Amino acid sequence: MADWRRHRILMVSDFFYPNFGGVESHIYYLSQCLLELGHKVVVMTHAYANRSGVRYMTGGLKVYYIPWKPFLMQNTLPTFYGTLPIIRNILIREKISLVHGHQAFSTLCHEALMHARTMGYKVVFTDHSLYGFADIGSIHMNKVLQFTLADVSQAICVSHTSKENTVLRSGLPPAKVFVIPNAVDTAMFTPAPERLKSDEIVIVVISRLVYRKGADLLVEVIPEVCRLFPQVRFIVGGDGPKRVRLEEMREKHSLQDRVEMLGAVPHARVRSVLISGHIFLNSSLTEAFCIAILEAASCGLLTVSTRVGGVPEVLPDDMVVLAEPDPVDMVRAIKKAIALLPRIDPQEMHARMKKLYDWRDVARRTEIVYDRALKCSNQNLLDRLSRYLSCGSWAGKLFCLVMIIDFLFWCLLKLLQPAADIEEVPDMVQFHHQDEEILMDDSQHQSSR
Amino acid sequence: MGDKQSGVHAKYDYIHDQESSPSPLDAHHVEVRRSGAKPVAACFFAALVSAYAFFAFYSKEKPNILAVWGIPLGALLMMKLCWRTVKKESVLIMPTFGVQLETHYRSGRIIRRFVPMGKILKPVLQECVTPVTCYWCLSLLLRDEEQLMLVFKEIRSPLKMLIPIWKALCAAADEGGGLEECGPDG
Numbered sequence: 001m002a003d004w005r006r007h008r009i010l011m012v013s014d015f016f017y018p019n020f021g022g023v024e025s026h027i028y029y030l031s032q033c034l035l036e037l038g039h040k041v042v043v044m045t046h047a048y049a050n051r052s053g054v055r056y057m058t059g060g061l062k063v064y065y066i067p068w069k070p071f072l073m074q075n076t077l078p079t080f081y082g083t084l085p086i087i088r089n090i091l092i093r094e095k096i097s098l099v100h101g102h103q104a105f106s107t108l109c110h111e112a113l114m115h116a117r118t119m120g121y122k123v124v125f126t127d128h129s130l131y132g133f134a135d136i137g138s139i140h141m142n143k144v145l146q147f148t149l150a151d152v153s154q155a156i157c158v159s160h161t162s163k164e165n166t167v168l169r170s171g172l173p174p175a176k177v178f179v180i181p182n183a184v185d186t187a188m189f190t191p192a193p194e195r196l197k198s199d200e201i202v203i204v205v206i207s208r209l210v211y212r213k214g215a216d217l218l219v220e221v222i223p224e225v226c227r228l229f230p231q232v233r234f235i236v237g238g239d240g241p242k243r244v245r246l247e248e249m250r251e252k253h254s255l256q257d258r259v260e261m262l263g264a265v266p267h268a269r270v271r272s273v274l275i276s277g278h279i280f281l282n283s284s285l286t287e288a289f290c291i292a293i294l295e296a297a298s299c300g301l302l303t304v305s306t307r308v309g310g311v312p313e314v315l316p317d318d319m320v321v322l323a324e325p326d327p328v329d330m331v332r333a334i335k336k337a338i339a340l341l342p343r344i345d346p347q348e349m350h351a352r353m354k355k356l357y358d359w360r361d362v363a364r365r366t367e368i369v370y371d372r373a374l375k376c377s378n379q380n381l382l383d384r385l386s387r388y389l390s391c392g393s394w395a396g397k398l399f400c401l402v403m404i405i406d407f408l409f410w411c412l413l414k415l416l417q418p419a420a421d422i423e424e425v426p427d428m429v430q431f432h433h434q435d436e437e438i439l440m441d442d443s444q445h446q447s448s449r
Numbered sequence: 450m451g452d453k454q455s456g457v458h459a460k461y462d463y464i465h466d467q468e469s470s471p472s473p474l475d476a477h478h479v480e481v482r483r484s485g486a487k488p489v490a491a492c493f494f495a496a497l498v499s500a501y502a503f504f505a506f507y508s509k510e511k512p513n514i515l516a517v518w519g520i521p522l523g524a525l526l527m528m529k530l531c532w533r534t535v536k537k538e539s540v541l542i543m544p545t546f547g548v549q550l551e552t553h554y555r556s557g558r559i560i561r562r563f564v565p566m567g568k569i570l571k572p573v574l575q576e577c578v579t580p581v582t583c584y585w586c587l588s589l590l591l592r593d594e595e596q597l598m599l600v601f602k603e604i605r606s607p608l609k610m611l612i613p614i615w616k617a618l619c620a621a622a623d624e625g626g627g628l629e630e631c632g633p634d635g
Contacts (some may be wrong), residue, residue: 054576054583067580085581093583421459423585423608425576 007370008040008095012112013102014075016045016063020267022291023103023128026158026182028057033363035059040427042094044087046076046108064090068108075107080402081409083111084118088413091121092422098370100124101148104141110148117151117384118406122373125149126156127166130288130309142169143392147399150387153373156180156366158289159310165288171391180365181313183357184294191300191346192275199231201338204277204301206237206265206292207284214283214306215242220327221283222246223253225334232338233258237265237273274299278344279337285325287311293320298353300346304337306330316356319349381407463610475542475621477614479606481535495523535603540614542621548589552602560602568592572600572618574611587611589618 011031015023031041036059043063052067066086071077090096099116101109104127113123125148132138149155149170155177157163163177196202203225207213218236225232236246236259243261250259265273274280280296282305289310293303297319305311307322314320321340323333381403388399459482466476534555541549547565554560571590576583585608588597600614 053578064578064583066578082580086578086583089581089583 008097009034010091010094010096010099011041011043011102012099012109014046014106014108015103016043018048018051019074022182025291026128027102029183029185029359030363030366031061032059033359035061037363037367044090044112046070075105078107080111081406083108084115084409085413087112087115088119089422091116091119092419093425095424096121098122098124098373100126102126103128104145105129110144113148113152114406118403118410120378122153122376124154124156124369124373125152127162128158128288130162130165130286143395145170146391150391151384153376154178154369156369158182159313161310161313162288178369180362182289182291182294183359183362184291184298184353185359186298186350186354189271189295189298191350196278198341201232201279202235202277203232203279203281204235204274205281206270206273209238209240209242209246211242212285214285214325215240215245217283217325217327217330219245219249221330222259223249223255224327224331226255226258229338235260235262235273235277237262239264270295271299274301277301278341279304282306283330284308290314294357298350300349302337302340302344304333461604461606461610465613473544475617477540477617478537479601479604479610480537481604538601538604540600542617544621548618550600564589564598566621569622572615572622574615585611587615
């Protein structure tokens with residue numbers, strides 16, 4: 001590895017642009033800031049419709065859209081070993097030193113981390129979600145997470161609540177788990193130039209209309225708030241299976257003139273929707289860290305949110321009114337927020353957000369985690385298998401078998417396609433004082449230094 | 450024949466023939482090195498199928514389907530291997546006239562494709578991604594065509610062999626007036 005690039009990172013997740021969401025923006029902004037810090041970053045995800053192959057994004061961020069079709073909820077089909085050849089190929093051709101997987105839901109992330117460990121690479125995992133412990137889905141998911149994290153170099157969580165949750169679910173030593181909160185692109189989310197009139201109060205809701213995001217709570221809260229405050233109007237942005245319930249509620253209570261349903265809002269339009277309101281309402285039932293709250297606060301909106309997961313850690317107390325995920329308590333919180341509105345200065349709130357949440361700071365903190373991960377000692381297969389064995393009487397043996405087969409498959413691949421046959425790609429080097437990008441080999445760069 | 454530049458690789462040989470005037474034909478060939486492993490494996494497999502077929506045919510039991518069809522299947526497999534195996538791929542650049550792309554098979558079959566110079570907008574070097582691997586490929590961006598045209602249809606030659614061919618195509622397209630500028634991005 002050339003010393004002019006301190007780390008060469010492969011970010012892996014099933015969730016990336018053109019899809020929009022918290023994980024997607026986290027990977028994108030983190031990658032951009034790491035590139036600024038002089039690291040090489042490559043993203044690997046599955047193909048999205050006709051977006052397949054290699055694409056370059058802003059700042060020379062290289063993205064591999066692997067032509068694997070999504071199977072369920074933007075996830076690729078779990079194949080265990082099907083992704084090994086392509087992952088090995090990318091790791092060698094891009095001269096990667098560290099693999100960073102994102103999101104416990106992502107099949108591609110789990111498989112990439114498994115293969116990377118088999119090949120002796122250092123791996124870091126970031127968990128972006130909270131899970132339960134009781135239902136069947138969570139029990140199985142937690143076992144998968146335990147398998148992935150049994151041999152991870154370091155882990156990152158987006159909130160302290162998320163860290164507790166991950167440690168409990170995976171049995172990972174807490175010392176290995178770091179808390180690095182998300183940030184917001186404050187340049188993109190700026191308040192309205194002129195302060196909105198206060199004769200009408202607009203409450204904005206932007207979220208996927210699904211059970212997890214508390215769409216059922218909205219169905220009960222909106223009519224009650226409209227009854228109590230005649231000057232309140234709602235703007236609901238987002239789409240999902242629960243949209244029908246909201247439409248029914250609007251019809252039932254004749255609130256067509258007071259509840260505006262926008263449907264799916266493209267990310268580029270989120271700010272324009274936010275700045276048309278005074279209060280942002282988040283009704284999530286579970287949330288590790290809510291980026292939507294940050295975006296709203298950056299636009300100068302006072303936030304009313306359910307007190308769930310990592311939400312209480314996100315904003316200072318004077319910027320958010322918290323409520324239990326219960327309709328009565330949420331109505332009380334909205335009442336309190338309306339009373340607080342005259343004291344809110346959107347420009348001052350934006351300035352504070354700019355100081356509090358910065359992706360460059362997130363990147364610097366992530367860099368420390370990478371440094372620690374690379375200092376972890378290399379272990380042979382037998383040492384690693386003992387970690388998997390401790391995952392449970394039956395599961396441990398199964399995990400060991402999976403890893404042994406993975407190791408044998410890797411050995412076979414080394415025979416069929418030796419590393420020497422895989423071409424290393426020249427790096428895209430960006431000189432910030434020029435507007436041009438050039439392709440350059442390590443050797444060329446070292447000779448030019 | 451003019452100067453012969455050669456590049457060596459584990460799987461491929463790159464030969465550059467530049468004919469001097471009167472016909473300034475610029476020929477680039479990528480030849481597949483004969484690997485001992487593939488033909489031996491194919492012959493071994495065919496022999497195995499044939500041996501089993503003979504054994505089953507002359508044994509006391511009633512001949513099964515494989516016994517009857519084994520020998521023709523083995524022969525067919527060998528023929529297909531010979532028919533599909535590529536010997537070399539060539540790029541013949543005729544300045545101001547066009548580019549001829551040739552695929553030579555071991556069977557003697559040759560597939561030729563001709564692209565007039567005026568139709569070439571830009572030769573591009575790009576990374577291709579399949580579900581199992583990544584490789585470099587050289588393509589032609591053609592006028593009024595949605596799809597890129599692959600210069601090498603069968604061979605996945607290394608980048609160091611593709612660069613001189615790409616440069617030659619850029620120069621030829623530039624002369625032909627089909628190209629404004631050829632930057633390092635291909």
